[in-house]
Amino acid sequence: MGTMLKVEDLQVYYGSIHAIKGVSFEVNEGEIVTLIGANGAGKSTTLNTVGGLLKARSGRITFEDKDLHGVPANKVVAEGMALCPEGRRVFQHMTVLENLEMGAFTRSSAEAAETLEKVYGLFPRLKERYRQVAGTLSGGEQQMLAMGRALMSRPKLMMLDEPSMGLAPILVQQIFDIIVDMNRQGTTILLVEQNAQMALSIANRAYVLETGRITMSGDAKELAASEEVKKAYLGG
Numbered sequence: 001m002g003t004m005l006k007v008e009d010l011q012v013y014y015g016s017i018h019a020i021k022g023v024s025f026e027v028n029e030g031e032i033v034t035l036i037g038a039n040g041a042g043k044s045t046t047l048n049t050v051g052g053l054l055k056a057r058s059g060r061i062t063f064e065d066k067d068l069h070g071v072p073a074n075k076v077v078a079e080g081m082a083l084c085p086e087g088r089r090v091f092q093h094m095t096v097l098e099n100l101e102m103g104a105f106t107r108s109s110a111e112a113a114e115t116l117e118k119v120y121g122l123f124p125r126l127k128e129r130y131r132q133v134a135g136t137l138s139g140g141e142q143q144m145l146a147m148g149r150a151l152m153s154r155p156k157l158m159m160l161d162e163p164s165m166g167l168a169p170i171l172v173q174q175i176f177d178i179i180v181d182m183n184r185q186g187t188t189i190l191l192v193e194q195n196a197q198m199a200l201s202i203a204n205r206a207y208v209l210e211t212g213r214i215t216m217s218g219d220a221k222e223l224a225a226s227e228e229v230k231k232a233y234l235g236g
Contacts, residue, residue: 004029004157004188005050005081010059012042012049019045020056021212027157032179032189034199034220036233037209043192044086046209047159050190051083052076063157078106082155086162086192088146092135096126099134099145103152112152118185119148122178140171147178151187158182159190164198176202196233200224208233 005027012020020042027033035043048054050061052073061068063079071079082103091099100119104112120127123144129137134145143163150158160179164172176198183189193199200206203220208229216223223229 002029003027004064005190006060006062007046007050008060008062010046010049010061011057012045012054013057019212020049023059023209023212023214025207025214025217027188027190029156029188030183030186031204032183032191032202034191034193034203034206035209036193036196036199036206038233039194040211041209042212043209044161047083047161047190047192050076051081051159053083074106077153077155080154080156081159082150082153082157083159084146084150084161084163086165088139088142090134090137090142090145090149092133094134095130096132096134096137096145097130099149100126100130100152103149106153111154115152115154119151122151122181122185123148140167140174143167143171143175144178147175147182151182155187157188157190159192161192162194163191164193164195172198196229197224200229200234 003026008024010020010023023046035046037043049056052071055070063081066079068076100116104115125141126144126148163175179189180202191199200220200223206220206223207214208216
């Protein structure tokens with residue numbers, strides 16, 4: 001298992017606010033790696049910077065040995081990384097199928113057609129509702145659509161930002177089962193998640209982010225058993 005993504009000493013500012021303070025982590029091919037932490041810890045900022053939506057002041061982002069520092073988001077997608085954003089951000093007035101097609105903008109029509117069938121295999125509900133306008137879907141269905149749209153670019157690495165946010169517990173389980181399926185089918189996963197318990201239950205490794213710094217890292221099961229993590233994030 002080679003290192004797919006390597007982030008070194010990332011420094012990100014919002015104006016004069018120092019949001020990310022020297023974050024370093026890596027994701028190996030085939031893994032599920034999770035970043036956990038409280039609200040405002042810098043999890044989404046980290047993902048958005050890796051995905052090219054925000055620019056780091058300094059640091060290094062390497063994906064499959066290519067330097068991605070300062071590379072714009074559309075080029076990051078073309079390299080094989082996709083971000084499923086916090087809050088889903090589906091195109092509300094477009095149909096399910098049109099949303100999915102938007103995800104395949106870096107791919108040929110033949111590749112898009114082939115990938116669409118795989119996405120429908122993972123998300124049968126989307127196939128049932130392909131003509132439905134996305135804004136009329138339930139929250140869980142919109143989350144499936146956002147994940148399916150990201151998969152349409154055929155990413156080697158999928159970054160998921162708070163996929164369980166605002167969902168009923170039964171749907172949270174369903175979404176996490178699908179994340180595990182995506183990983184089994186060959187997609188490496190970098191997961192940012194408020195629900196630390198669920199995230200640690202499916203991840204191989206984890207990093208704990210606190211106010212812009214990584215304070216703990218290691219095997220996900222070991223972190224889930226740690227008293228410090230239990231107290232801070234698992235209600236233990």
